[in-house]
Amino acid sequence: xxxxxxxxxxxxxxxxxxxxxxxxxxxxxxxxxxxxxxxxxxxxxxxxxxxxxxxxxxxxxxxxxxxxxxxxxxxxxxxxxxxxxxxxxxxxxxxxxxxxxxxxxxxxxxxxxxxxxxxxxxxxxxxxxxxxxxxxxxxxxxxxxxxxxxxxxxxxxxxxxxxxxxxxxxxxxxxxxxxxxxxxxxxxxxxxxxxxxxxxxxxxxxxxxxxxxxxxxxxxxxxxxxxxxxxxxxxxxxxxxxxxxxxxxxxxxxxxxxxxxxxxxxxxxxxxxxxxxxxxxxxxxxxxxxxxxxxxxxxxxxxxxxxxxxxxxxxxxxxxxxxxxxxxxxxxxxxxxxxxxxxxxxxxxxxxxxxxxxxxxxxxxxxxxxxxxxxxxxxxxxxxxxxxxxxxxxxxxxxxxxxxxxxxxxxxxxxxxxxxxxxxxxx
Numbered sequence: 001x002x003x004x005x006x007x008x009x010x011x012x013x014x015x016x017x018x019x020x021x022x023x024x025x026x027x028x029x030x031x032x033x034x035x036x037x038x039x040x041x042x043x044x045x046x047x048x049x050x051x052x053x054x055x056x057x058x059x060x061x062x063x064x065x066x067x068x069x070x071x072x073x074x075x076x077x078x079x080x081x082x083x084x085x086x087x088x089x090x091x092x093x094x095x096x097x098x099x100x101x102x103x104x105x106x107x108x109x110x111x112x113x114x115x116x117x118x119x120x121x122x123x124x125x126x127x128x129x130x131x132x133x134x135x136x137x138x139x140x141x142x143x144x145x146x147x148x149x150x151x152x153x154x155x156x157x158x159x160x161x162x163x164x165x166x167x168x169x170x171x172x173x174x175x176x177x178x179x180x181x182x183x184x185x186x187x188x189x190x191x192x193x194x195x196x197x198x199x200x201x202x203x204x205x206x207x208x209x210x211x212x213x214x215x216x217x218x219x220x221x222x223x224x225x226x227x228x229x230x231x232x233x234x235x236x237x238x239x240x241x242x243x244x245x246x247x248x249x250x251x252x253x254x255x256x257x258x259x260x261x262x263x264x265x266x267x268x269x270x271x272x273x274x275x276x277x278x279x280x281x282x283x284x285x286x287x288x289x290x291x292x293x294x295x296x297x298x299x300x301x302x303x304x305x306x307x308x309x310x311x312x313x314x315x316x317x318x319x320x321x322x323x324x325x326x327x328x329x330x331x332x333x334x335x336x337x338x339x340x341x342x343x344x345x346x347x348x349x350x351x352x353x354x355x356x357x358x359x360x361x362x363x364x365x366x367x368x369x370x371x372x373x374x375x376x377x378x379x380x381x382x383x384x385x386x387x388x389x390x391x392x393x394x395x396x397x398x399x400x401x402x403x404x405x406x407x408x409x410x411x412x413x414x415x416x417x418x419x420x421x422x423x424x425x426x427x
Contacts, residue, residue, distance in 0.1 A: 001026050002302055003065045007050040007080050009036030009356050011371065012071035012276045012294070015283050017041045019294040025302070028065070030056065031076075036356060050079045057086055065089075067301035072276040074103065090303035092253030093274050101248040102255070102274035106146040106178050111248060112269045117240035119269050120182040125167060134160050140184040143167050145174030151218050156184055185262045189270070190233065191223070192241060193280070194255045195296065197306040201242045201250065202314040204293075205285055206230055208416065212407045215331075219366065221407035223279045223325045224382065225288065227318030227420025229261055234316070237267045250274055253300050254293060278368065279325040283352040284375040288321045289313075318424035322382040322417065326372045326389060328404040333365040334397040341392035350375045350385060369395060369404060379417035383410040 003026045006013050013029065014037040020027045021041070029038045030046035039045040048055055050070075060068065060083065067090055068083050070076035081099065084091040093099050101107045112119045123137050143166035144154040153173030155166030163181070170179045189209045194201050208228065209220035241257050256277050258270040276282070282293035291312040299306065336359055346353055355370035363369055372389060376382030386407065395403045 003063060004301060005030060005060060005065050005068045007070045008073050008076040009033050009038040010071045010073040011278045011354055013038040014041060014354060015294050016071060020298050050076050053082050057083055060087060069301035072278045074275060077275050090301060092300040095249035098249035098274055102272050104146050105180055105271050108272050111244050115240050115243045117244055117269050118266055120185050123181040125181050129164060142182055142184045143170050144180050145170045145176060146178055146180055147176040148173055185260045185268055187261045187263050189258060189260050191256055191258050195311055196250050196252050196255060197308050197311050199251045200308045201245050202311050203238055204312055205315055206233060210413060212405050213409055215405055219329045221327050221329060221405055225319045225323045226416055227424055228416050230318060231423055233267060279327050279371055281323045281325045281373050284323045284373045287375045288323055318421055320378060322376040322379045324374045324382050326386055328369045330363050330365050330367050330369055330403050331405050332403055333363060336361045336395060337398045338396045340394040344392050345389055379414050
């Protein structure tokens, strides 16, 4: 029996555990959490930090473990890379160059420019913030670290005072040499998800992101499969992005690229990931495409080298079926005292729950506590399921206050869905 070690109990790990066990793999989960859904389902759990590379390497050797992987956590995947390289274990993201570009927005942006992929206009600022450096800047701009994900250290700036504050905020967050200052794009975000085998890359699916009215634009409560602007994405971005991923050195596994459809009517690349995406809809996407992303990545971790012929068919048409990830962003910090209604939701035949945070977990404001992934035969069914979730799910603190942002802007989602279908049915 093959043995697999998963580092961390974060997004996607519970799905990896369940899928690996279906494959007949013995699964171990390691982190410092006493209890988690991933550990509950695993065959064995270790209370060892994912940063304790020496102890993990010793245990892996003793247990004769065949593969090591992580979920959506970039931090844990970095630790998995160290372990796999030390012990000569299989590793889909073995290219240091590809991993570096995926983690550094500056390097990714430069590679996009080289491959004629449209990106936002750059401005240069030094840490000295000389007055003359502000002379040619047209506001509004975005300031962000090159080496952080999840919007950490990012600011939208409309004047020099805000830019100075934003720059210092990004510098305090970043470990990198440079800070990105660029023209602020305005428009909806879309993400292309790619599957890679032996250096060949195909677009597997394409999603849009939506925030609840009244909350920051980048708090994406819903990510779902859409057809809107897909034809333009295929014509304008897809080939260039594939070239970027190939030149970076992505040879196996999965990757994703976030883009924005700017108000000028064009796509712009924002950043890439060479790992699972946090809110990825992989668990229910299989019901649309027949492709099992979790199995694919487990096979990578166990040393199975996929052939080009194993790749899914590249995405070329619009969606009728609807798959979404409902993300529960916190609107206040605190400790989770009670989760109500989750048992009713888990009984629905068209949902998959990914909730690493449970009763007793402490959470910060503006972070994602969990995801419910939804399959719908169409957009109406997906939205009806989200409405059921809204009526039943409560995540409460000690003061009985609800801790997460409900999403209910269903009209906007349905309008986008219909617009996307028309793009593929109108000649």
